[in-house]
Amino acid sequence: MQTNDPQKTDARMSKSSLNSIADPAFTVDKELNITFFNRAAEKMIGVKRWDVVGKKCYDVFRTSICKSSCALKQAFQLGEKIISHNIGLKNSQNAELSVIAFSTAFFDDENEFDGGVEIFRESLDNKKDECQNSLSDSILESIAEGAFSVDNDWHITSFNRAAEEMTGVHRSDAIGRKCYEVFKADICKSSCALRQSIETGRDVINPKVTIRDIEGDIIPISVSSSALRNEKFEVIGGVEIFSDTSDIEKLRQNVSLCDTIFESIVEGAFSVDHDWYITSFNRAAEEMTGVHRSDAIGRKCYEVFKADICKSSCALKQSIETGRDVSNPKVTIRDIEGDIIPIKISASALRNENFEVIGGVETFCNTSDIEGLRRELSLSDYILDSIGDGAFTVDEDWNITSFNRAAEKISGFSKDEAIGRKCFDVFKATICKDSCALKQSIETDEEVTNLKATITNKDGRLVPINVTASALRDEDGNVIGGVENFRDCSVLEEMRKEISEQYTFQDIISKNHKIRNIFTILPNIAKSDSTVLIEGPSGSGKELFAKAIHDLSTRTGRYVALNCAALPDTLLESELFGYKKGAFTGAKGDKLGRFALAEGGTFFLDEVGDISPALQLRLLRVLQEKEYEPLGSTSTVKADVRVIAATNRDLEKLVDEGSFRRDLFFRLNVIKISLPSLAERKEDIPILVDHFIHKFNNLKQKDIEFASPEVIRLLMRHDFPGNIRELENIIEYSFVMCHSGVIEVGCLPDGFAEPGQEQTKQNQATSESATPLSNAEAGTILAALQKFEGHRGKTAAFLGVEKTTLWRKMKKYQIVFPVGKKR
Incomplete structure (x- = not known):
């Protein structure tokens, strides 16, 4: 049955629009009863629309804000869209989902609350800021x-x-x-x-x-x-x-409003004559309203736009009557489907050559994105903006003359306490005596930027800051003091620490799933005294795991290590078991062996696969009987030692070849840990690079912040036959060659870049600014592309993003990866 009620028609259109969007959405009446529930909402909550229509929205969603601070009610009170982050709601299986809620209130003819619409978007807490x-x-x-x-x-x-x-x-x-x-x-x-x-x-x-x-x-x-x-x-x-507005100024002067000029305006634009008939209508106006220019020209403007100001306060009418420009930032129009669009407008009178008003021109732009920008910027920048930049000024005698609110917050000193005192008495910064930023700026007449320092606040706590300083001059150009801005970097340091702790276990850094699985069992291994065999290629960090097992254990003795491949048999035997005076020529006194030194503790035998068969037998006895005899001794010594052995060789293969004792292999292989090579855990490269940069900054007294995305991409493509030790050497070499705060491709060892990567070096100067976050993201994308041989669909699914997002990220980081044959 056909209806002539325009409100019902609009409602049907709105429901059709809601059903067409991918995000879950629903509408309620003024009593908060659900009136519509789209397909995406059905899928998210796990219920059908006919089961929820008519019910209270808070009974269906059970969100964390329903009773305390209903977003729809807030949207009504503020008169604008509300965006609520990290809202927890429960589906039909009682599982809690984290979402972002976009809430818009409806108003009746008396401007009272008449319901609203709410749209959800799934969110991830650990990526909220991103x-x-x-x-x-x-x-x-x-x-x-x-x-x-x-x-x-x-x-x-x-x-x-x-x-x-x-x-x-x-x-x-x-x-x-x-x-x-x-x-x-x-x-x-x-x-x-x-x-x-x-x-x-x-x-x-x-x-x-x-x-x-x-x-x-x-x-x-x-x-x-x-x-x-x-x-x-x-x-x-x-x-x-x-x-x-250059185009608009030219447009105003051109009475004919030629289409070429009109189409050059990115905003919607139209003109009218004295009787309000539309005479021009540009392409942007067509796209925004859905009305073709052929259907608009010749009609009254208020018939096309149906704006909320048409009858009461028409901007074009005011402009034509007064001859002045009129602007209005908050106007709503209806498009061809009846949907309301918020716009801002600017209207001007049109004049002929005799400067007589002959009509008007109006430009308008959709402010939906601006409203979203205002809200999103407020939320996403909230943490950093709340820190603020401290600022103060000094005179020529270093007396503080002004002190802002952020400086009060960071230093702990009130404005009254700071003004009039010497700046170094207030801040007690690490740079005050030797490299004062203000002094450098005043003496060199150049701005000092991004200087790192540490101040001591009123409570005696050290606060890391980032400093920018400039000289202050009077009207004649004479230096009269200085101004310094400083930013509290405590939050950034805490974030860096949290990220480090998240992927660090003891002194081992990794986010690889194989290594993370080993992390989970290390405490259990440490509680026992069983022998452990660690297998892995050279440079993969075997000794770090051995130290971690010892540190986690309850053993009170020392941790002792010995590389079996570094000594010949004659020396190795005496190193292992010690000797008595006179045991051989040159033995002028007793010497304790490594087993004795490790008594009550842990003995790490590295490269155990290189021990000769004769020594293998003696080592077997220690493991089996828990006793040994020093060279030249006739008495047996008991050994309370936990043995951890490591090798980069395949011991089972050596057993089959007859060069390694089978019984010793089984004594060593009680608990086996297999470490992957760095080539198998390339997702760890960005965080390892960051770790080594921090390490060498402390050792070499440098201040390098990070490696550029190009460097990370080259490292991600390298096979690293020397594993983590090779990566550490590369970063150490880069520290020697780097003379700025960022490791660039030119700092890497000669010949490191593959021939196909030379273009990356050539484009280095035009690359996007690097940050530790962008390095990590670029590295993760490259690792995933390698895992799936360049298959974009599988890579995007693995990363949990849309394929279009993957393409955009690859373009952003200039990642070019050949597609495998399986694509």
């Missing part, structure tokens, strides 16, 4: 306009590609700088839109602003700024969206 950052970057890059965000101290924290193209400034050069240093806008000092937003917490629009690009050219732009809030809705910074 997901949020990835989502924020994705939203930022999806905006066609320039966009950037700042913290409360005006330092740029995000800078999208459109902003790069418009200003000519690369994001790496923009992030961390003050926004007014990058844009040099005409409103920076007098009427900064971001400052107004941050101070008032409201959106601010300014359609007429000029900035200067990197070449000094003036660009007219329109800006829209908003405050960024954290999870407690405290203002923690701001986000500004800006678009180049």
Whole structure:
């Protein structure tokens, strides 16, 4: 039966739209009774829609926020979409799922709560920050306009590609700088839109602003700024969206509104005559509304857009009547399917050659992404932004003249306690006496950046910081003091420590599943006194496992090690069992053997496969009878020693060949541990590289931060016949050759790169900025590609991502991997 009720038609369309999306979604009425439940929600919860429609949403989902802080109710109170992270809900099997909830409230004609819609997206707690950052970057890059965000101290924290193209400034050069240093806008000092937003917490629009690009050219732009809030809705910074209005200015001057100019505008745009009939309608307007220009031109504008301001406060009408530009950041229109789209608009009057108003032009852009950006940036940057940058200034005598709130928080000193005192008396930093950043900056007239130091706070606790210092000058250019910004790096150090602890057992570092399985049984092995045989190639870390077993055991004696292949038989026997005075020529006194030194402890016999048959027999007796005789002695000595043997040879094969005693092999092979080569555990290479960098920084007094992604890719492709020892040697060599904070391809040993990898070296200068996180991610992707012979589908499934995400990540890290024959 056909209905003429437009609201019901819209509802059916909305349900159709909800069913078409991949994310779970449902709607409720004002009593929180479920009115619709899409297929994805059925699949997630494990129930059919007819079983839940009519029930209370909190009875179905049983989330952790239902009773205390319902997201839909909050969305109604705030009048905007709410994003809730790490919400726990239970499915029909009572299993708890972690999700992100996107909640939007509905309003009735009297602006009262009339229900809402909620969409879920699965989340992983241990990748929360990574997901949020990835989502924020994705939203930022999806905006066609320039966009950037700042913290409360005006330092740029995000800078999208459109902003790069418009200003000519690369994001790496923009992030961390003050926004007014990058844009040099005409409103920076007098009427900064971001400052107004941050101070008032409201959106601010300014359609007429000029900035200067990197070449000094003036660009007219329109800006829209908003405050960024954290999870407690405290203002923690701001986000500004800006678009180049050069085209619009030309468009305004061109009465004919030629289609070439109109189509060059990335925003939706249309023009009307004096009677509100649409005369032009660009492609962006078509895409946003779903209305073709042939169906729009000639119709009244309010018939096409059905905007919420059409009858009460039409921007075009105001602009035509006053002849001035009019902006409105919060407008909603309906597309051809009846769905509501939030937009911001800018309207201007059109004039003829005699400057008579003949109509109007309006540009508009979808603000859905901007709203998402504002929320996601607030959440994903919350931890770092809450740390803040400390800042203080000093005069020429090093007396503190200003001291900000973040400096109070980091140092523990209040502003009143700090101002007037010498800066070195307040901070007691490790660089104060020998390499003061402020002193260097003032003397050299150059900014000092990213200098690492440690201060002592008011409670006596050491705080690691990152310092940037500059000289302060008066209007005549004379130095009158200095300013220093410093960031508390405690959180970053804790994160590094947590990651290290997660993959570290005793002194062994690995995330390989075979090694992790060995980690789980080592405590049980350590509790026993049984003999252990460790097999593995040279350089694979056999002695580390032997030490770990000894450290975990309750044995109170020493840990003693001996390499059996390093000594001839005559010396090896005396080293093992010791000798008495006069046992042989030169034996002028008694000497204890290694078994005696290890009494009550652990004796590690490395390369046991190289022992001669004669010594094998004596060793067998010690293992079997727990006693031995020193050379030249007639008495037997009891041995309370736990023996751990290691070899890089196949002992079973040696037994078959007759060069190793079978009975000794079985005495040694009580508990067997087989270690994989580094080629079999390549996922460990990034964290091992990070470990060796930290090790050699301490040994060689250097400050290298990480290895570039290109270096990690080359290491991941190397076979490492020398295993971990070879990797350690490569990093040590790189430390000698590296003269910056990053190990690049040029620091690696000569001939290390394979012929097919030379292009990687050539592209080194244009590579993306490296971070330890990007190195680890690139290394994991390469290891997975190797595991599945380059098969993209299997690799993506193994990594738990979509194939499109894998392609994007490979492009991001410039990973080129040949596809195997099995693809």
